[in-house]
Amino acid sequence: MKYFIDCLLNLCYIIYERISCRLKPKKLKGEPCKKSAASVDNDMDAIYKKEAKELLEFIKKSPTAYHAVRSICDLLKESNGEQICEAFDFDFSYGKTYYITRSMTSIIAFRVPKNPKGFMICASHTDSPTFKLKPSFEKSVCGKYITLDVEKYGGMIHSTWLDRPLSVAGRITVREENRVISKLLTLDRDLLVIPNVCIHFNRSINDGGKYNPQTDLSPLYAEGTDHTSLIKLIAEETKVRQSDILSHELFLYDRTPGCIWGSDGQFFSSSRIDDIACAYTSLKAFLKAEPTECVQIYASLDNEETGSMSRQGAHSTFLYDVLNLICSKADISNSNRQRMINSSLMVSADNAHALHPCHPEYCDQLNAPVLNGGVAIKTNAAQRYVTDAVSASLFKEICRKSNVPTQSFANRSDIAGGSTLGNILTTNVPICAVDIGMPQLAMHSAWESAGVKDVKYMTDCLSQFYMTRIICLCDGSYEIV
Numbered sequence: 152m153k154y155f156i157d158c159l160l161n162l163c164y165i166i167y168e169r170i171s172c173r174l175k176p177k178k179l180k181g182e183p184c185k186k187s188a189a190s191v192d193n194d195m196d197a198i199y200k201k202e203a204k205e206l207l208e209f210i211k212k213s214p215t216a217y218h219a220v221r222s223i224c225d226l227l228k229e230s231n232g233e234q235i236c237e238a239f240d241f242d243f244s245y246g247k248t249y250y251i252t253r254s255m256t257s258i259i260a261f262r263v264p265k266n267p268k269g270f271m272i273c274a275s276h277t278d279s280p281t282f283k284l285k286p287s288f289e290k291s292v293c294g295k296y297i298t299l300d301v302e303k304y305g306g307m308i309h310s311t312w313l314d315r316p317l318s319v320a321g322r323i324t325v326r327e328e329n330r331v332i333s334k335l336l337t338l339d340r341d342l343l344v345i346p347n348v349c350i351h352f353n354r355s356i357n358d359g360g361k362y363n364p365q366t367d368l369s370p371l372y373a374e375g376t377d378h379t380s381l382i383k384l385i386a387e388e389t390k391v392r393q394s395d396i397l398s399h400e401l402f403l404y405d406r407t408p409g410c411i412w413g414s415d416g417q418f419f420s421s422s423r424i425d426d427i428a429c430a431y432t433s434l435k436a437f438l439k440a441e442p443t444e445c446v447q448i449y450a451s452l453d454n455e456e457t458g459s460m461s462r463q464g465a466h467s468t469f470l471y472d473v474l475n476l477i478c479s480k481a482d483i484s485n486s487n488r489q490r491m492i493n494s495s496l497m498v499s500a501d502n503a504h505a506l507h508p509c510h511p512e513y514c515d516q517l518n519a520p521v522l523n524g525g526v527a528i529k530t531n532a533a534q535r536y537v538t539d540a541v542s543a544s545l546f547k548e549i550c551r552k553s554n555v556p557t558q559s560f561a562n563r564s565d566i567a568g569g570s571t572l573g574n575i576l577t578t579n580v581p582i583c584a585v586d587i588g589m590p591q592l593a594m595h596s597a598w599e600s601a602g603v604k605d606v607k608y609m610t611d612c613l614s615q616f617y618m619t620r621i622i623c624l625c626d627g628s629y630e631i632v
């Protein structure tokens with residue numbers, strides 16, 4: 152009896168299958184297979200992760216601002232960009248990509264069409280908080296250890312630099328006959344650790360312990376008896392005579408490799424996400440963008456972490472000087488330049504603070520971006536961010552066109568928060584500007600975290616930005632072309 156019922160059920164199932172197949176619409180010849188929603192999600196997930204991995208690779212190659220600028224130059228050169236030098240004249244061609252560096256740590260690239268109508272500028276920064284070696288740096292401790300004498304560069308979270316493998320990168324200057332040349336170097340090995348004092352000697356370490364940069368943060372380099380000097384290692388690495396090394400700008404860098412993590416691989420962590428993530432995604436966007444009627448300018452500047460006051464930082468004349476250079480080469484008169492400036496937009500791209508999982512109370516309840524939620528548009532009544540209603544709206548429209556979600560960021564009214572490049576740049580170059588950034592956690596930690604989707608969001612909206620033209624209509628309104 153059971154066998155008979157099973158056979159009957161099977162027969163019913165076969166008949167149902169046949170009927171439902173006939174009812175399905177026939178696939179047309181040559182019609183592509185439609186992907187299920189799950190399959191599309193998987194494809195997008197793979198693209199997000201691929202772009203985040205590419206960013207991690209870029210960060211790995213860029214342990215200091217010197218290396219970041221070199222990595223940026225490499226990508227510009229691969230895309231047929233031509234390096235020019237402030238000290239020399241050059242043959243100018245419309246439509247060609249040129250790039251120019253200052254002090255080897257700031258870079259500006261540009262493309263100029265014939266009869267340009269405006270400037271579309273995206274600026275980020277190449278530096279991150281770290282420790283810089285002093286001119287003389289090997290210190291003996293009780294004749295037993297050698298530590299390195301370092302000072303702070305920028306405002307890092309001290310504790311995050313302890314008990315992890317570190318090394319040294321930067322540049323040295325070398326005598327070569329009657330010349331002084333710069334050489335970049337990365338000591339690509341686990342070389343140093345800043346050890347914590349054990350909890351048994353410092354029972355208050357978990358009670359908000361403070362670190363004195365002079366006494367608590369010197370990395371251990373060697374034993375104090377017989378060791379290879381760091382300058383000897385550097386001379387070997389750069390293949391120069393030790394006696395020819397004249398000076399140096401050397402920094403500690405974190406050796407922990409970046410990674411993608413989380414239940415579904417939705418987060419990533421690395422050193423220097425602030426602000427290499429913006430330097431890299433805006434560069435990709437600049438390279439990807441089709442030429443338009445506007446001058447497209449990519450800038451990534453040094454010394455944001457120390458206030459931008461240097462000959463190559465946002466407070467310098469670098470961007471202003473490059474605009475002068477463009478105007479003189481492209482025969483743009485002063486009056487035309489002034490008209491163009493009014494139909495221009497600048498994006499100051501520097502990361503934003505995301506809602507913290509343990510401390511959501513530090514964020515403003517209504518203006519707290521989340522990881523993977525899209526690009527943050529930053530505003531501040533005290534002008535620490537340059538965004539106004541017009542620039543925010545123009546940028547939102549650009550994001551809408553590129554299907555990139557936006558989020559708003561504002562500090563709690565009782566927290567001062569940080570500042571960035573935008574307001575500094577616009578005092579020299581008075582262009583309508585917006586402060587934006589990729590939401591991230593643990594800003595200024597040795598190891599910061601962000602969301603994988605936001606990497607692609609940044610590249611997509613900035614590509615669209617570079618391909619956009621803003622027309623000032625003089626009645627307070629703007630047209631987006």
Ligand SMILES: [Zn+2]
Pocket residue numbers: 276425426455501502
């Ligand atoms: Zn930053």
